[in-house]
Amino acid sequence: MSSFVLTIFTVPLILSWILFITLYVLFKRxxxxxxxKQSFNFKGLLCAVVLVxxxxxxxKDQDFIFDCRHDTQKCQYYRSTMANKKLRSAGTxxxxxxxxxxxREHYYWRKPGYKKHYYKIAFVSxxxxxxxxxxxxxxDNAKDEAAKISLFLDKNQDAYHYELIRSDNGNLxxxxxxxxxxxxxxxxxxxxxxxxxxQARKK
Numbered sequence: 001m002s003s004f005v006l007t008i009f010t011v012p013l014i015l016s017w018i019l020f021i022t023l024y025v026l027f028k029r030x031x032x033x034x035x036x037k038q039s040f041n042f043k044g045l046l047c048a049v050v051l052v053x054x055x056x057x058x059x060k061d062q063d064f065i066f067d068c069r070h071d072t073q074k075c076q077y078y079r080s081t082m083a084n085k086k087l088r089s090a091g092t093x094x095x096x097x098x099x100x101x102x103x104r105e106h107y108y109w110r111k112p113g114y115k116k117h118y119y120k121i122a123f124v125s126x127x128x129x130x131x132x133x134x135x136x137x138x139x140d141n142a143k144d145e146a147a148k149i150s151l152f153l154d155k156n157q158d159a160y161h162y163e164l165i166r167s168d169n170g171n172l173x174x175x176x177x178x179x180x181x182x183x184x185x186x187x188x189x190x191x192x193x194x195x196x197x198x199q200a201r202k203k
Contacts, residue, residue, distance in 0.1 A: 068160040097125035
């Protein structure tokens with residue numbers, strides 16, 4: 001990663017921490033306290049930071065490989081995470097009974113009038129089959145891969161291989177997460193600052 005890109009991500013993080021620490025010290029020196037609602041919001045933001053960062057760091061795939069072979073009648077799933085960069089086997093899928101594939105639509109977040117969709121490729125067999133352990137953001141991308149898998153299942157290809165190697169981008173994902181972390185901390189600092197101003201004016 002270039003020093004310029006590194007600076008773009010690092011500077012806001014440092015400034016956000018300086019802002020947060022400064023406001024927190026001023027807040028404490030004035031003997032101010034958060035009310036129940038403000039305290040709940042502040043703790044909620046910090047918990048959200050920990051949960052989101054923890055998910056991306058420990059559980060979200062950084063590198064992903066899905067490899068299927070006719071000679072073994074298996075698909076192998078390999079993955080790495082930011083916490084463990086070693087590429088390792090994460091699952092084996094039997095394709096001996098798979099007849100075809102289909103695209104299934106899912107959503108993982110809903111608010112009034114809106115759903116966030118993602119798409120998975122399902123390997124269909126008499127016993128129910130399985131879904132490829134990868135979420136496609138766009139249906140067209142899923143359709144393209146499903147077409148390649150269909151060629152493989154029809155034995156027009158000896159193997160099917162899909163990979164996504166994010167570690168080639170260095171620690172870009174880590175810096176993106178740190179940037180999000182910095183922005184959330186800024187909001188948390190603003191809550192402290194706003195609460196301090198409000199209570200100071202009341203006095």
